[in-house]
Every structure is written in structure tokens, then in C-alpha cells.
Amino acid sequence: MRADGTGTSPAVPAGAPGGALMGGARTVLGLGREDRREHLRGLPSGLAIRLYSAMTHLRAFDERAVILQRQGVIGTYPTYFGEEAVQAASVLALEDRDWLFPTYRQTAVVTLRDCPSVVPLLLWRGHPGGWHDVMRYRVAPICIPVATNYPHAVGAAWGARLRHEGWVALAYGGDGSTSAGDFHEACNLAAVVQAPVIFLVTNNQWAISTPIVKQTRVPRLAEKAAAYGMPGVRVDSFDVFACYEVIQEAAERARRGGGPTLVEAVGYRLGPHGTADEPSVYRDPRADLLWAPMEPLGRTEAAVVEAGVAAPEQLLELRSRAFQELRDVGDRLGELPLPSVEELADSVHRDTPWPLRPERLYEPSWARLEQTPPWS
Numbered sequence: 001m002r003a004d005g006t007g008t009s010p011a012v013p014a015g016a017p018g019g020a021l022m023g024g025a026r027t028v029l030g031l032g033r034e035d036r037r038e039h040l041r042g043l044p045s046g047l048a049i050r051l052y053s054a055m056t057h058l059r060a061f062d063e064r065a066v067i068l069q070r071q072g073v074i075g076t077y078p079t080y081f082g083e084e085a086v087q088a089a090s091v092l093a094l095e096d097r098d099w100l101f102p103t104y105r106q107t108a109v110v111t112l113r114d115c116p117s118v119v120p121l122l123l124w125r126g127h128p129g130g131w132h133d134v135m136r137y138r139v140a141p142i143c144i145p146v147a148t149n150y151p152h153a154v155g156a157a158w159g160a161r162l163r164h165e166g167w168v169a170l171a172y173g174g175d176g177s178t179s180a181g182d183f184h185e186a187c188n189l190a191a192v193v194q195a196p197v198i199f200l201v202t203n204n205q206w207a208i209s210t211p212i213v214k215q216t217r218v219p220r221l222a223e224k225a226a227a228y229g230m231p232g233v234r235v236d237s238f239d240v241f242a243c244y245e246v247i248q249e250a251a252e253r254a255r256r257g258g259g260p261t262l263v264e265a266v267g268y269r270l271g272p273h274g275t276a277d278e279p280s281v282y283r284d285p286r287a288d289l290l291w292a293p294m295e296p297l298g299r300t301e302a303a304v305v306e307a308g309v310a311a312p313e314q315l316l317e318l319r320s321r322a323f324q325e326l327r328d329v330g331d332r333l334g335e336l337p338l339p340s341v342e343e344l345a346d347s348v349h350r351d352t353p354w355p356l357r358p359e360r361l362y363e364p365s366w367a368r369l370e371q372t373p374p375w376s
């Protein structure tokens with residue numbers, strides 16, 4: 001990293017797609033051809049392929065999940081189409097002992113830590129088998145209430161610092177989450193106690209139907225970091241190499257005792273908010289066309305092939321394998337039996353409270369009234 005904290009990759013040129021909105025964002029793929037080649041050829045051996053492979057797996061998972069939702073096998077599903085680069089980079093830039101704190105948008109990051117894909121898919125089927133082993137993968141349960149995962153990550157990271165355990169925590173979030181009180185409190189406390197935590201905010205410019213201009217007067221979210229006393233970095237969210245670099249730098253700083261970092265991965269939500277959403281009713285579809293060339297998989301493929309880091313056949317092979325694997329997982333998922341009422345009730349609490357015990361769920365409400373609760 002340079003002395004001014006900007007790292008080795010420069011900012012997205014203003015003339016590039018999204019250049020105006022991406023102002024100040026770090027890039028590798030947006031470099032001129034020669035510089036980009038040099039950068040990609042200088043990466044540690046196999047890293048480009050590992051990143052690409054993780055991205056294809058995430059894409060295959062996401063596409064399969066949308067198909068399964070359309071088939072009625074799973075319920076509502078928040079697609080992350082277009083966010084594969086930042087998500088793949090976030091896992092690979094960290095060590096296995098580091099903790100991840102995902103939201104509904106990062107359903108599949110746990111599978112990059114070798115959790116079987118069927119597990120998060122079962123979650124969206126409302127099946128108790130959808131709870132991954134939190135301690136084994138060091139991935140917290142996903143948080144659907146916006147911004148609630150930030151304080152969890154800060155608390156965990158602060159604990160790690162007090163115990164000198166050497167791991168860092170990474171909490172995901174979106175542009176909308178930065179308006180929530182939890183975000184403010186988490187950033188403030190993290191900086192005060194120098195917690196080894198990374199706030200990875202993917203600014204896709206939309207919080208369901210609320211655009212970023214209605215969310216904040218500070219469109220460069222990374223600038224908010226200054227108010228808390230921590231570094232803030234902008235990066236192109238569609239650029240897996242720049243995201244990897246920025247997150248790794250933040251993790252190294254945190255590990256050295258340098259405290260938290262706010263990483264703003266800026267881009268655009270290329271898809272709908274989720275399977276129940278239709279964005280054309282609230283945003284101009286022409287903007288989608290403008291951003292389409294930033295789609296991260298195709299962009300990465302073009303760059304690594306051009307740089308001679310991978311052959312097109314090799315990438316095709318990786319992509320086909322990932323898609324076949326997820327097709328098989330999807331087929332098996334549809335065949336699994338639905339959970340019983342007992343399984344549903346018992347999966348929520350370690351010791352199921354009396355009013356929620358499975359046998360009681362079958363009783364008509366008048367029968368419950370006539371019984372004496374055990375605490376009376």
C-alpha cells in the first residue's frame with residue numbers, strides 16, 4: 001500500500017462505464033491494457049483461477065436458486081446477480097480463521113468455506129437443515145433485519161482483540177444499511193476500541209426501491225469513515241482483483257492492530273432486489289443497459305484470457321462443472337421430504353418453550369385455554 005493509503009491499484013477512469021459514479025474507486029480491470037496485463041501476470045500463482053472459480057460457483061448457485069424459486073421448491077430468494085466479484089474476493093482475501101457476518105444478500109458465501117450448497121438452499125426452503133454449522137465454518141447466521149449484523153461483528157472482533165486471537169471479522173451490508181442506527185453505533189465502537197473488523201458495504205445504489213440519493217447526502221459512502229476515525233476505501237464492486245486487494249489490505253491492517261476499515265464496493269444492482277421484485281416499476285431500465293457491461297464474470301474472463309493467465313477452455317470447463325454441480329444439487333433438493341411440524345418447532349430453540357412445543361401446535365386454541373401452563 002502507498003503512504004497515502006491508496007494501495008497499488010489506481011481509481012476507475014472517469015470515462016469508463018460507471019466512471020462518474022465510480023469516482024475514486026480502486027480498479028484493476030479498468031486499467032489500460034498493458035498495465036492490466038502486468039498486474040494480472042504479477043498475481044500469486046493460481047489466484048486468478050481460484051477467484052474465477054469461486055465466482056462461477058456463486059453464479060451457478062444464484063441462477064439455480066432463482067430457478068428453484070420459480071419451480072416452487074424454495075420460497076422468496078434475494079438474488080445477488082452481479083455481486084459475485086466482491087463476494088468471492090471477500091472470502092478468498094481472508095484466512096479460514098477469520099469470521100464472516102453475512103446478510104440475506106450473501107446466502108452462499110458459506111459454500112466458499114466448503115459448506116455443501118444444499119444447506120443454504122434448504123434455508124430458503126424454510127427447512128431446519130438450512131442452518132449451517134456456525135462454529136465450523138466461522139460464518140455467522142445470515143441477518144435479515146438490515147444492519148443488525150454489524151454490531152455482532154464488532155463485538156466478536158473486539159473479543160478477538162482482547163484475547164489476542166489474531167483473527168478478523170468481516171461484516172457485509174448495503175448502501176441502505178448505512179442509514180440504520182446499528183451501522184453508526186457499530187462503526188463508532190469499532191473505531192474507539194480498534195476492533196479488527198472490516199465493514200464491507202456494497203453500494204449497489206438501491207435499497208429495494210429507494211435510490212441512494214434518498215438515503216444520504218454523502219453519495220461516496222467511504223467518506224463516512226472519516227467521521228468515525230477509520231480509513232474508508234472505495235473499490236469497483238465488479239472487479240474481483242481490486243476487491244481482493246482492498247479487502248486483504250484492510251485485513252492485514254486489522255491483524256496488525258490497526259483497527260477497522262470501511263470498504264465501499266461501489267456498483268449497481270444488476271438484478272431485482274429479489275424474486276418478488278420488479279425493478280422496472282421504479283427505475284429506468286435504460287440504466288440497466290448502461291451497467292450491463294460491468295457484469296463481473298464476463299469481464300473477468302475477458303481480462304484473464306487477454307492477459308494469458310488462463311485459456312478460454314479452462315474457464316469454460318470450470319464454469320460447466322459449477323453449473324452441473326448446482327443442477328444436481330437442485331434436483332436432489334426437490335426430492336427431499338418437507339420437514340415435520342416437530343422438526344420446525346424444535347429447530348428454533350435449544351429448549352423449546354412450553355407454548356411452542358410441537359405437540360401443542362396441533363391443539364385447537366380452545367384446548368390450550370383449558371390447560372394449566374406449567375408456570376402457574
Ligand SMILES: Cc1ncc(C[n+]2csc(CCOP(=O)(O)OP(=O)(O)O)c2C)c(N)n1
Pocket residue numbers: 105144145146173174175176177178204206207208269273
Ligand atoms: C430493519 C429492517 N428494515 C427493513 C427491512 C426490509 N428490507 C429488506 S432489504 C432492504 C433494503 C436494504 O438495502 P441495502 O442495505 O442497500 O442492501 P441491498 O438489499 O441492496 O443488498 C430493506 C429495507 C429489513 N429487512 N430490516
Ligand SMILES: [Mg+2]
Pocket residue numbers: 174175176202203204205206207208
Ligand atoms: Mg443496496
